């Protein structure tokens with residue numbers, strides 16, 4: 001394993017042609033990619049260069065943070081925000097994790113303003129022995145013209161109970177390019193050699209919109225979901241909800257590859273401002289067969305003229321199953337049995353509704369975590385408690401929304417989505433096994449749970465008015481956040497935590513002084 005060291009400065013830049021701002025790293029949007037090998041150590045010196053007085057922090061989405069829960073990133077739950085001008089070193093190992101993920105801001109709604117980038121971790125079983133000749137990450141995101149601080153106030157104060165309250169994104173982009181509204185807006189281009197197989201790592205780094213992704217003239221073969229190997233599954237298109245990732249293999253016979261093809265990402269508008277005629281739902285990138293290795297928008301080359309649909313002579317296209325994330329399975333050759341034995345079941349009811357004073361809030365079990373961030377002093381207490389193995393008063397259900405779980409316990413979370421839209425849920429520190437999904441209320445007598453070959457992943461869609469059941473083995477100590485990844489729901493309280501003490505008899509990880517110092521600087 002290697003140590004990979006990065007020096008990043010977070011700052012805000014304005015976006016030409018819009019009122020928007022982007023929060024960027026080292027001036028780049030999307031931010032720099034982290035590319036590493038399994039078990040490498042990652043060291044990121046993160047400097048807060050924001051001039052608006054706000055703190056900042058970064059979460060390494062999906063990475064397990066073994067023995068370093070305090071470097072997980074969410075402000076107000078695992079660290080205090082890094083004050084303006086200060087630097088924090090995030091220092092962690094990848095702990096066996098491989099696959100496709102991303103990092104993003106986890107203070108206020110900075111991620112909505114663009115504070116994110118890709119993480120690619122290579123491992124020996126990277127490609128499941130499926131050959132691929134090149135590998136490209138596509139960071140895709142919905143985009144708001146307004147700086148998020150300007151839309152959050154009206155959302156919180158929304159007085160009309162009609163329709164969809166969340167601010168509606170204006171367009172989407174792929175690697176910072178694409179929607180084509182501005183004439184000078186170039187398309188991101190993936191350049192591949194004719195006759196080869198390409199791995200595309202699709203990442204939805206957006207704030208609310210699920211993205212339906214397809215490539216004209218190509219079948220997508222899904223091989224990875226959030227780091228989990230997937231039994232290769234051919235689909236005409238797929239949908240990534242916010243924070244989800246898929247790797248797909250794409251290929252065409254050599255004699256068919258003299259062209260450029262559109263890669264399309266369409267915001268699935270149901271659930272956020274349907275009937276809004278002013279938004280551009282589809283964004284595009286280009287898959288170009290060429291001998292050039294450089295991924296870039298090349299001026300002067302013709303744009304694709306392709307339309308959505310199958311490759312020529314594809315007899316199977318019509319028989320391909322429609323994409324269903326809950327139908328994906330691990331490869332037959334690999335087993336991920338969830339531990340048997342008595343499980344602790346934690347029921348989690350999620351809803352989005354207005355308070356009596358008409359403010360929109362997200363609720364877990366009728367409680368909204370609406371005091372983010374915790375006071376720095378309280379947080380310092382909290383993170384000290386969990387790391388020293390003496391948990392504070394953990395309440396479930398209750399005001400604090402912290403569920404205490406014993407080390408080594410098997411835990412089933414049964415999440416019921418009472419809302420009329422789908423919600424992407426994410427657990428920090430773990431990749432739960434996905435045991436089951438069903439409409440309406442969960443009934444243990446009739447629910448069918450898959451404990452034989454469930455997929456595991458860190459972000460999963462809970463369909464509208466449905467339940468899901470996911471399982472973990474609580475073997476990663478720390479305070480871990482569990483939340484809806486739609487940015488508006490996270491910031492308005494759709495979050496709870498699980499608190500897992502260190503294994504009995506083990507030496508608890510000691511919170512580094514520099515993490516505590518972030519809190520003291522605010523006092």
Ligand code: C2O
Pocket residue numbers: 059061074104106243426428481483485
């Ligand atoms: Cu992608 Cu709480 O995180």
